[in-house]
Amino acid sequence: MLYREAGQFKTSYEADEAVFPILQDRIGVALILVIGFAVVPFVSSNFIVNSVLIPVLVFSLAAIGLNLLTGYTGLLSLGTGGFMGVGAFACYKLTTFFPDINIVILILLSGFVSAAVGAVFGLPSLRIKGFYLAVATLAAQFFLSWCFIRVPWLYNYNISASIEVPTRTLFGIPLTGPTATPLMRYIIVLSIVVLMTWIASNLIRGRLGRMWMAVRDMDIAAELIGIKLYRTKLLAFAISSYYCGVAGAMMVFFWLGNAESESFSINQSFLILFMVIVGGLGSLMGSFFGAAFIWGLPIILRFTPQFFGMPLNAATVEHLTFMIVGALIIFFLIAEPAGLARLWQVGKQKLRVWPFPY
Amino acid sequence: MRAPGGTDVAVGDVLLSVENVSLSFGGVKAISDVSFDIRKGEIRAIIGPNGAGKTSMLNVINGFYHPQQGRVTFKNQTRSEMRPYEAAYGGIARTFQNVALFRGMTALDNIMAGRTLKMHSNLFWQMLRYGPAMREEVEHRHRVEEIIDFLKIQEIRRVPVGRLPYGLQKRVELGRALAMEPDLLLLDEPMAGMNMEEKEDMSRYVLDVNDHYGTTIALIEHDMGVVMDLSDRVVVLDHGIKIADGTPDEIKRNQSVIDAYLGVAH
Amino acid sequence: MDLLYKVFIDPFVQMGAAPDLLVQTMWEGLVAGVLYALIALGFVLIFKASGVFNFAQGIMVVFAALTLVGIYTLLRNWGLQPSNLAAFLALGLTIGVMFVLAVGVERLVLRPLVNQPDIILFMATFGLTYFLIGFGELVFGGEPKVMIANELYLPKGAIDIKMLGGFVQFQKIDIAAAVIASIMVVSLGIFFQRTRIGRALRAVADSHRAALSVGISLEQVWIIVWFAAGIVAITTGIMWGARSQVEFSLQIIALKALPVLILGGFTSIPGAIVGGVIIGVGEKLGEFYWGPLLGSGIESWLAYVIALIFLLFRPQGLFGEKIIERV
Numbered sequence: 001m002l003y004r005e006a007g008q009f010k011t012s013y014e015a016d017e018a019v020f021p022i023l024q025d026r027i028g029v030a031l032i033l034v035i036g037f038a039v040v041p042f043v044s045s046n047f048i049v050n051s052v053l054i055p056v057l058v059f060s061l062a063a064i065g066l067n068l069l070t071g072y073t074g075l076l077s078l079g080t081g082g083f084m085g086v087g088a089f090a091c092y093k094l095t096t097f098f099p100d101i102n103i104v105i106l107i108l109l110s111g112f113v114s115a116a117v118g119a120v121f122g123l124p125s126l127r128i129k130g131f132y133l134a135v136a137t138l139a140a141q142f143f144l145s146w147c148f149i150r151v152p153w154l155y156n157y158n159i160s161a162s163i164e165v166p167t168r169t170l171f172g173i174p175l176t177g178p179t180a181t182p183l184m185r186y187i188i189v190l191s192i193v194v195l196m197t198w199i200a201s202n203l204i205r206g207r208l209g210r211m212w213m214a215v216r217d218m219d220i221a222a223e224l225i226g227i228k229l230y231r232t233k234l235l236a237f238a239i240s241s242y243y244c245g246v247a248g249a250m251m252v253f254f255w256l257g258n259a260e261s262e263s264f265s266i267n268q269s270f271l272i273l274f275m276v277i278v279g280g281l282g283s284l285m286g287s288f289f290g291a292a293f294i295w296g297l298p299i300i301l302r303f304t305p306q307f308f309g310m311p312l313n314a315a316t317v318e319h320l321t322f323m324i325v326g327a328l329i330i331f332f333l334i335a336e337p338a339g340l341a342r343l344w345q346v347g348k349q350k351l352r353v354w355p356f357p358y
Numbered sequence: 359m360r361a362p363g364g365t366d367v368a369v370g371d372v373l374l375s376v377e378n379v380s381l382s383f384g385g386v387k388a389i390s391d392v393s394f395d396i397r398k399g400e401i402r403a404i405i406g407p408n409g410a411g412k413t414s415m416l417n418v419i420n421g422f423y424h425p426q427q428g429r430v431t432f433k434n435q436t437r438s439e440m441r442p443y444e445a446a447y448g449g450i451a452r453t454f455q456n457v458a459l460f461r462g463m464t465a466l467d468n469i470m471a472g473r474t475l476k477m478h479s480n481l482f483w484q485m486l487r488y489g490p491a492m493r494e495e496v497e498h499r500h501r502v503e504e505i506i507d508f509l510k511i512q513e514i515r516r517v518p519v520g521r522l523p524y525g526l527q528k529r530v531e532l533g534r535a536l537a538m539e540p541d542l543l544l545l546d547e548p549m550a551g552m553n554m555e556e557k558e559d560m561s562r563y564v565l566d567v568n569d570h571y572g573t574t575i576a577l578i579e580h581d582m583g584v585v586m587d588l589s590d591r592v593v594v595l596d597h598g599i600k601i602a603d604g605t606p607d608e609i610k611r612n613q614s615v616i617d618a619y620l621g622v623a624h
Numbered sequence: 625m626d627l628l629y630k631v632f633i634d635p636f637v638q639m640g641a642a643p644d645l646l647v648q649t650m651w652e653g654l655v656a657g658v659l660y661a662l663i664a665l666g667f668v669l670i671f672k673a674s675g676v677f678n679f680a681q682g683i684m685v686v687f688a689a690l691t692l693v694g695i696y697t698l699l700r701n702w703g704l705q706p707s708n709l710a711a712f713l714a715l716g717l718t719i720g721v722m723f724v725l726a727v728g729v730e731r732l733v734l735r736p737l738v739n740q741p742d743i744i745l746f747m748a749t750f751g752l753t754y755f756l757i758g759f760g761e762l763v764f765g766g767e768p769k770v771m772i773a774n775e776l777y778l779p780k781g782a783i784d785i786k787m788l789g790g791f792v793q794f795q796k797i798d799i800a801a802a803v804i805a806s807i808m809v810v811s812l813g814i815f816f817q818r819t820r821i822g823r824a825l826r827a828v829a830d831s832h833r834a835a836l837s838v839g840i841s842l843e844q845v846w847i848i849v850w851f852a853a854g855i856v857a858i859t860t861g862i863m864w865g866a867r868s869q870v871e872f873s874l875q876i877i878a879l880k881a882l883p884v885l886i887l888g889g890f891t892s893i894p895g896a897i898v899g900g901v902i903i904g905v906g907e908k909l910g911e912f913y914w915g916p917l918l919g920s921g922i923e924s925w926l927a928y929v930i931a932l933i934f935l936l937f938r939p940q941g942l943f944g945e946k947i948i949e950r951v
Binding site: 012013199202203205206207208210211213214216217218220221222223224225226227228235282 | 420422442443445446447451452454458459460461462463467470471472474475477479481484485486487491494495496499500503534538
Binding site for chain 3: 076124127128130131132135136138139142143145146149150266270273274277315316318319320321322323324325326327328329330333334
């Protein structure tokens, strides 16, 4: 009975079209935002912020990016890692060229570079579909990975072929680099992620979202109602890559502090894809669930046996993670293809009628 | 965006005409040298035994298939090849035999998708969902709600269409086609798989659309009763050839038509 | 101008200047291509028979190789002599393991997902891949192992042939690989085309439901075909492991089979070989003669780009069937 929506009447279409039309949802989201911005920073240790919160936020954004392309538009992409890398390296070059411009602006700008690259690799989507398009994205991934090592201009001719993040500040407070506190980095990342999630949600509920979903569900019928397939698909690639690029830039600048090419390899692409599958294809909320789950699992695996006095070594943890993730992917595809997000909705449905069973 | 091609056509004049169209797939000839026209404001039925080439004909009009020979003239503009996008843009909408709805979306979203061509707000406002973009959403929501009222599908607005029973799916698909405010509406077996009541409802909707919105309708249908009651004129195809063209009464009495349906070789 | 010369003229000049080197490079490409083709063959088998695009083929190769070496080591530790006996016994047991794997996959992954769209099954094989990676690493450990090539009577050493003004070296193991692969392709081709089971497999590939309705047992078909793919995986694993080492990075190389499939078509057994050879030779030639222009390592993406360009002109591949969409 907690979650009843009876009695909440919408008196205008605007109200009906709101992000969270149900009052309980609005309260819930407001609560989460308050907790996120005001409570967590004071309650969590640096370790949690650095190793859990920031990476989960960063990966959630990348998962949202991939979800827009694969979950909403139906174009399977295995190039996510590469596009994240483009954003990261673009941001690095931008900080080299424009050391005085605010880092947040540069991060948001570097997304445009990866959007452009994404659109270029999306060009084949006019003629190629399905599995074949996935292979085209693999070409993008491997080519970009190669570029990250073989184009020295990208990492300013650094001998170790890696990039190190310079210190940048906002109002005098260091945001990046060795002197930036985890707290500051967390707040910035959270802000960017919240903003971009809101934008994604707006796009999804509007005309573009419908166009994307139409292309996903039946592109022939989509053409017949006047949707230009090519433009829609290219926009999907571009916007998705924008999100992945920003996520990649944030990953390097606000989390890792440096980057090696492995950060943007094919394994990264698969990781994000798994987050999207487990969280729920075609669900923004699912992207967060998936990222939290896939990222959190090895951490839980590491600490729980230790807690019970049976520590596992790091390698075993990694192997177990792979096994569990693999098995879970299969499980989710069998039992609940809509992922954790659907389980969440089912849970809410139960809440609607709780304490009655149905 | 370009303006839709073609000029406006007065009621009673020819809206669409198909001239000497032939279509083959590999070795199979689906349509052989068929010509007929559709007048603005009428309900035109296309009938014939299975495999006669009726759906292929609609696909040609739509721009799905490109005929090897012949031309299609729509709104006084002649093309040898129509593209699906151009057909939509020009004012042709269509429903399918196997319902071609977007299964991952709700009924409301499906019908709103039909408004895509009429919505123009740019990406920036869409990202904010404010200002012009929001106003446009609401304005088109009004129109879509009119259609929802007309088709009496209010309760299932937010239901993903994959979960709807067949009859309701067909209605939603009709709604999506109507949302395009088409000049010409192509209905491919809209009554297929329906019981008596549902057929009556659908027939009434088809008639209302023609009356109320003035939409020209071309309809493929197997149920003879429906065809006779609804249509102004009928064209009959068999094995890809046109065997008759006229009013329902004329068709009823036409010997070749009777033969075709009874399976007599001719 | 200079650039045009470097790209379009110079490499061919180099090829002509040292033809023995050219043949050597082409041979290396051929061998690599044959191995890619073997992996592609595993894909084709499963796809032809179940419509499932088995992304896990690569890890199955590694897993098969690891199991073989692992069981052999175990048998030797138990004191089994002579080593050849142990090797072939290990081989037999590995075949058994792959059979169990086939049954397991059919029961736990395929059966629950029957009638689901292809993309779901494709993603399920991603899950399978990661599961097998974790499992393999857990059981066998992550360090590279040495393939028991000698014990399996696989030839060692090389043949040097004097030709074209120089020497061309042919590793005997490579020749063996090419021969074994050809035998495999031919026998599989005959199996599919001529036998009753082969016909059943093709029926299932077309439509699960239709095959069920004529009484074909999907379970049996799938077990047979995954098992066959397992045999191919063992062969590939042995050959590949014999040429280098048995390690998990092989799994990524297996992704190269995808461009092979694009060229050869997803359902054509001869196509897999042709596609493999084209990709293998193209890659090696590209790396050797054009590589220095761009910086080395273009092998990592050249195959995909070749496939991509190919797709733009012929979306169904060399041997694939043209897809006609009907509404």
